[in-house]
Amino acid sequence: MKLTRASRYVLQALVHLARERPGVWVTAQEIGRAEGLPDKFLGKLLGQLVKARVVRSVKGPRGGFSLARPAKEITLLEIIEAVDGPVRGEVSGVSAGGATALDKQLQNVSDGAAVLVREWLAEVTLAELAKGK
Numbered sequence: 001m002k003l004t005r006a007s008r009y010v011l012q013a014l015v016h017l018a019r020e021r022p023g024v025w026v027t028a029q030e031i032g033r034a035e036g037l038p039d040k041f042l043g044k045l046l047g048q049l050v051k052a053r054v055v056r057s058v059k060g061p062r063g064g065f066s067l068a069r070p071a072k073e074i075t076l077l078e079i080i081e082a083v084d085g086p087v088r089g090e091v092s093g094v095s096a097g098g099a100t101a102l103d104k105q106l107q108n109v110s111d112g113a114a115v116l117v118r119e120w121l122a123e124v125t126l127a128e129l130a131k132g133k
Helices: 006-016 027-033 039-050 076-084 101-123 124-132
Strands: 055-058 064-067
Touching: 006 027, 006 039, 006 064, 006 124, 027 055, 027 064, 039 055, 039 076, 055 076, 076 101, 076 124
Parallel strands: none
Antiparallel strands: 055 064
């Protein structure tokens, strides 16, 4: 499994938010400045997390972003899937109509690996990442 740049940025931003006091609103610009991330791209990504109900946002001069729930209730799986879509097994270069018996076997193995990865990602919480575990 390879994390995308978007997932990496979001994880940095969420760890930043997890380390803030509850009720504190932080702008994308503040997070970007503190973490060395491009704030416009980060703002777009945080918007995806608002839709996924991982973070909340408030507009206005005292607005910003905060976690929607405690960090111990937010999993790495839901963060990654909110940004990159579902974690699933894929065998590249295989068309549905032209799949050989080997291709089908490889797809089954890939699907099984994806299930294991999803289970493992669902066990890791944002709280653990924020502690540096």
